Amino acid sequence: MWQSLRNWISSISTYGLLSPDLTMRTQVNRWLQSRPCLSREEWFRQCWADLGKTDNHTKPLINFVYDRLATYTGLTVGRIRPADRLLDDLQFPAVCWFDWGLTLCDEFHTTFGLDITDQFDEAQFITCADLVRFLHQQLKSAAS
Numbered sequence: 001m002w003q004s005l006r007n008w009i010s011s012i013s014t015y016g017l018l019s020p021d022l023t024m025r026t027q028v029n030r031w032l033q034s035r036p037c038l039s040r041e042e043w044f045r046q047c048w049a050d051l052g053k054t055d056n057h058t059k060p061l062i063n064f065v066y067d068r069l070a071t072y073t074g075l076t077v078g079r080i081r082p083a084d085r086l087l088d089d090l091q092f093p094a095v096c097w098f099d100w101g102l103t104l105c106d107e108f109h110t111t112f113g114l115d116i117t118d119q120f121d122e123a124q125f126i127t128c129a130d131l132v133r134f135l136h137q138q139l140k141s142a143a144s
Contacts, residue, residue, distance in 0.1 A: 024094040025074045031089075032079035039078060040066045047082050048132065057139040064111055065132055072100040082129035090128070108135065114142050 038046060044062045051058050070077045073095045086092040097103070101122040109115050116138050125131040 020074060020097060021091075021094040022074075024091050028089075028091050028095055029075055032076055035079045035081070037076055037078040043078055051132065051136055055140060055143070057143065058136060060112075061132070061136055061139060064108070065135065068104060068107060072096045072103065080128055082127060082132070084128045086122075086125055086128065086131065092122075108138075112139060112142075114138060 040063060043066055044059060048058060048062045051062075066077050069075070069080070073090065073092065075090065075095060080090065084090055092100070101120060102117075105115070105117045105120050109117075116135075119138065120134075125134065
């Protein structure tokens with residue numbers, strides 16, 4: 001019985017360490033409020049349309065990123081811009097669940113049929129644009 005209680009207490013403690021920091025989410029969203037909130041279509045046109053003018057992957061990818069980042073971060077994605085730094089500006093380690101990268105890889109596979117788990121390293125992305133370009137390159141490489 002005591003072991004069960006200790007396990008439960010440990011689970012509660014660990015959950016707090018691995019879950020998003022809601023105070024930080026609020027602070028980052030407050031920082032983002034000074035920007036206009038772009039719809040998914042506006043976000044595509046203003047931020048990403050030049051990414052893949054000649055392919056059919058860009059629009060579905062941007063729709064995917066727009067929806068998934070909102071879920072992972074709790075941030076207003078329509079206010080995020082390509083140059084925003086994932087660590088310094090958007091505070092990804094604090095605002096996301098600890099396993100956001102694994103979840104992204106799983107959902108990318110489900111959505112696009114491409115397993116990127118072996119290539120994905122969240123430490124390699126400095127900006128939002130770095131993340132989007134990586135995902136776009138994976139789609140382009142698979143289509144070639």
